Amino acid sequence: MNITRTALILLTLLPTFGFCQNLDSQVDKIYQVKDNAPGISILISKGEKILLEKQYGISNLDYDIPITNKTVFDIGSIAKQFTAYAILLLEKQGKISIKEPAYKYIYNLPRYQKGNPTIEQLLNQTSGIKEVDGIAGMADLTKNDLLTQSQMINFITKITSLNFKPGEYFQYTNSNYILLADIITKVSGKPFAEFMQEDVFEPFGMENTIKKSSSYTIIKNRAIGYIEDEGDFYKTHLHAFIYNGDGQVLTTPKDIFKWHLGLQKVKIQHPELYKKMHTKAKLNNGNIIDYGLGVEFETHNNYQAFGFDGMILGGFVSKYLYFPDLDMMFFTTQNTFDSDFEEQFFQLVDLYIPNNNFNNQAKNNEREKKVKLSKKQLKLYEGSYLFTGSDVESIKINTIQLKNDELTVFTTDGDEITKLKPIGNHQFMFNDKLVIFDLKYDRKSYKYYDSENELPWLFKEYNPTTYNEKQLKEFEGQYFNADFQISKKVKLLDGILFVFGRNGAWKNDIEPLYKDAFNYSSDLLTFTRDNNEKIIGLKIKGIVFEKV
Template sequence: MASNPRRVPPWIVLAILTATASTSIAPAAADEASGELAEQIDQVFARFDKPDSPGCAVAVMRQGQVIHKRGYGIANLDYGILIASDSVFYLASVSKQFTAACIALLVQEGKLSLDDPLSKFFPEFPEYDGGPITVRHLVHHTSGLRDYLTLMSLGRRRFEDVTSVDEVLELITRHQELNFAPGEKYLYSNSGYFLLSEIVRRAAGKSMREYAREKIFEPLGMKNTRFHDDRSEIVKNRVISYMPQGDGYQISYLANFDQVGSGGLLSTVDDLVLWVRNFESNQIGGDGFLPLMKTRGKLNDGSELDYAFGLSHGQYKGLTTLGHGGAMMGFRTHLVGFPDQRAAVIVLANLGTANPAELAEQVADVVLAEAIGESLKRYAGRYTSDELDVTYEIAAEGTDLVLKHTREVPGKLAPLDDAHAFSLPGTGIELHFTADDAGQITACRVGSGRAQNIRFAKDDVSP
């Protein structure tokens, strides 16, 4: 992307002109495409772009290039420091893909196997009914281990207090039962990824912070990224997070919480762009690294999961996605890639009421409008149910699918996490489309409340 002048929002100009000599205002962050595209993205984040509000750092990539990158709002309300592309956020569960990446690299180095039992690294763990827990189970959230953050909450432990690695290990190993037998189900567990960080330490002979710095962050040039395992450490450009309180905000920040693996990564949108680019350049890990990172988990019955190595496979309006979100304290984070379009949207927020996944989708509607419009056309058509004796018309209008019915006002359909699935907001109606082996949509099943799986055949399927 060509270098563009940094644009300064009008309220910042006003603040500079009216500030006293003792006021320190950081420069605004903006590295963005000019013209209508930038204005449309700015509009998505307009409610954060104020001198008294927490906000977001955003990076947008298309065809492998950064086309928009800037900050909106305030990183630290005490000092009026603006959010910039080098502002350092706590990533929460977006960290998991980096924990999983360390495991993948150790597998390639021959220092561990995904089928190694937990007892190889943690002899203190009890033997569970249903068989041994393996590294693979931890990666894909199929271990059955109870979530340590939930256990801390149920046990009325204060997250504000200092908690050591040994104390968390003792909390997890004290439980003699699992939620289910290993591999039987998928249930998201922070315990699994906390344990993965300790497996890295024991297999590599160094902390995950050191291993990730050596194997991932330094090779990729991610100079402002680290696993934050030292609560006393000074972090330049650190962002503070907030929750709403009355007409303003209150600090929501756990300075003493320094467990890593399930979370704990500090980073910037500048650095995360470099990480996304590695999914094309394959700069680290060799030929087997990226395929392993994208490998979906499987249950004992052979069912395939959407969850891979700290990344979830999904779809948005028919486009293939790969990403992860996070939430901890007042931080809300989301990184989503669109591999077929060589695109990505990164949103890091420091306000607990922000919804970065939704914001990222709104940005995708702007920058991938053409691709989304083409993708939605395959769903468009007339669908008839013999059981209900009714026909629905579904139209592709820009970046939206619209459900039309002769007795109802047309309604925009909202994409669901499942592939080829949409809902009609506020009604409880869901539509799950069926695709043939060639990807052509041939039917859909409609459900609402106590009436489910009603089949609608598409009238105009090409032979």
Template sequence: MTEAERIDQLFEAWNNLDSPGCAVAVLRDGSVVYKRGFGMANLAHGIAIGPSTVFHSASVSKQFTAFAILLLAAEGKLSLDDDAQKYVPDLPDFGAPITLRHLLHHTSGLRDHWELLSLAGWRYSKDLITDDDILAVVSRQQDLNFQPGDEHLYCNTGYALLAQVVKTVSGQSLRAFTSARIFEPLGMRNTFFRDNYAEVVRNVADGYVETQSGIEISNTNFDTVGATSLLTTVEDLALWDENFYHPRVGGPDVIAQMLERGRLNDGSEIGYASGLGIGTYRGLTIVEHTGGDAGFRSDIIRFPEQHFSVAILANFGSIVPSDLVRRIADIYLADVLQPAPKPGPSTFPQPAADALELLTGYYAEPRLAGRVARLATRDGKLLGGYDIDYDGYALEAVDHRRFRFSDFPNSEIELEQQEGEPASELTSYFDGKRRHQYRRLPAYTPSPTELAALAGSYRPVENDMPYQVRVGEAGLVFKSVKSPEIKLTAVAPDHFLGDCDRFTFTRDENGRVTGLLMNSGRIRNVRFERL
């Protein structure tokens, strides 16, 4: 079977007239050695996907925004160490400068604008979202997730702000600047930043998701660029990819800067450069970025030492391009890839069910509104997860105190426990490095009186969207007029989990409930006041 036939097999599930799908391009030594479309770009009109089909590429957009910034830096028109507020005056003063370099590397500490917009009432991919909307919610922020440079946390806000920097410095929109300086010189004729969601675009794919009712359209309603909104094809991405080997735009210095990893304040290096992730796969260096918005998924992965890349643009939310690009690499690079790690089941004797029960419960970081870990058992197995109120993922013992997640063997936990007693502490590890420490929480079930004391109206101090906390049949419920209902599970007095978010009610010195703190994936300690 040829390499092309093996790739065809990988995508057979989407190769029909009733399914959305994707376009694929395989690039080797400067040539496109495989390109094909699978499935339908438009189900209603029966239009098939081809290599020239235009897709919304989601966060694959970020590398082009970063490249624009580095072009301007190379021309001396800005410095990566400039304070972003110099170019975006609406950015609040948080007491410490946020530099362009922080924005590029996701180390700014800014909260993610998608979650901020959701809190303020926007419904992602359903309501129109503009650059002005993003600037409006960002300008009202009073706190950061962390001090600039202290941590790395993926943040779309930074790239939306970088688009504004390009506009301020160049006098052109990001769309106009990148078209003139990047896409046209490289011959990327079907690539541009879409800054008008209502614009008619020829040969563009619709996005789709699968629901309980069947396959439904799921497009973006974005008039915002920088973090997202690049329209492109796999054929055009091949031209962009080759620019990293033979720079026709930017030159070697800009290319080198694109691949320079960020550093934190403590000097440690992160795995993110300028709109690109740097890592390894089966022993080989990779440069990669994925993307996902509404029903669109994307990935372009580069093996620079092998001059080999794969680009996938998909219009079906269930497709996982990051898995597929690696399976294609497995086909073409089999002779140089190291054997795939396949950790087998642990050979350590697994604890008995009664011993596992002594480990179950909630554990929390010893700080206000800290992370929460949960351990539970089912069918004699230990299950665990973080900031969840459901069973979680399977764990297996690797020694007397340590367990690893069966599906994520790089992630482990270690428990402190006196013989015959419930565990008292939990420490998480990733790749052998200590991450977070948790203390066991006493079992807690709030009384109806305690729940009633927390019910009422709350409002984020940084926007005007009121939320209601009410007592439902199974406990507290958190909801606004435009958000889905979130059921809250109590883990300790005033501390709740819901939909993978943490809710911590706050009180004054007299014990009166004054508000709450909400922590989600990319926003921390968002303050609500009680009305």
């Protein structure tokens, strides 16, 4: 940073820093918590000084216990930072190399046809290993069921295919970090929770941080997680999740501050470790992604920042963000699931960090200008398209039709979603996302790029299928998966096909999509046939059930 630029930044920030004591009321306006409602805990620092530490709301609604600076929160995926640091610590000690294949330490990890992910690719979320969360659901397990490390590893290692060749795309999954936890246990010779306590939390002085390893553990000052529905709050706390690596860490804002300060010391004492952790990863094609080793990168008000988010359906939302140019850190954590938390978080940041007009390095990502296509050319793209979902995304269906000389995307109910703007070479803009069509003579398709570095969603043209009752009865039967020792029963009731799980306790109706394919709670369920067209099994999320 040159002297002139530094001076300009400081001059910009001086009014804010000079009146920090007057910002309390403005912070209160952002976080207006109702009486007898879950709340939030906040910490803001500059350098080694805490600028603001505030709490709002109730940590336990049963007993009307207020949130204090000692209340511990489940911080969700922010725990991945600790897992990444633990792996790099073991590497610094000469016990592993992150360039090694992960199967060297996880013996039952499949040898994948598309390639074998390295430990580093687990860390930077480019392994291609499928997300485990939905697989647990297919195994008839809910958020109230005990989910252990061995169960989750079993789910992950029983899926023998990858979503893509390792290093080809970025895809965030919890599976990667659950596997890393097993590597830490194997290499260190200690249970994961014990290693984290003795080798990470205690050296950083994090006295009020714990890795949950039992659903029966007493955790002092623990906040309970909630979700709001029509003005009422309900407990959604995930007491029974005790697996490792991707979350299940409870802490306080003050301990996150200690973690943050500790990382600054690591930067000085072990610069190579710090640099590995805080360097953006690179894909096989050379593209750089906004993810390091347990670190997410973003830009706000034209300042570079990095940190991590944690959002879990158990009712907790947290965000840790550090602006290195300003040496400012922001952390908020709350015990109610709220999708608007990020908007509030950045309103808080904006009180302290004004827009940096002296460092406006935003790139102009404007696509090619719109091109003109004839009606005849546009009609080539019309059709009904289906994305059959993935382990992280649900089924999506739309129809593309020409309307007023523009290609328009509609829902299956006929509601308009957007208009496609042609930019050339079978490429269109779907709002601010790129789609690329492939006009094969037998079956048209298009790829939707949510991000250029992530696996695109493939939409294929399809013809919706309908069945009569006689045809639907053909799918009835009992289906069994030996790996997980679970079964699904398919039965026709009043003209509707249902899938029963959990020994008949649950049932979900399934809607036909195309031949032998059904929508099963927004996941794709496909039936398989033998050479004689006899149904012999079904498949959901890569899990195969044989008909018995």
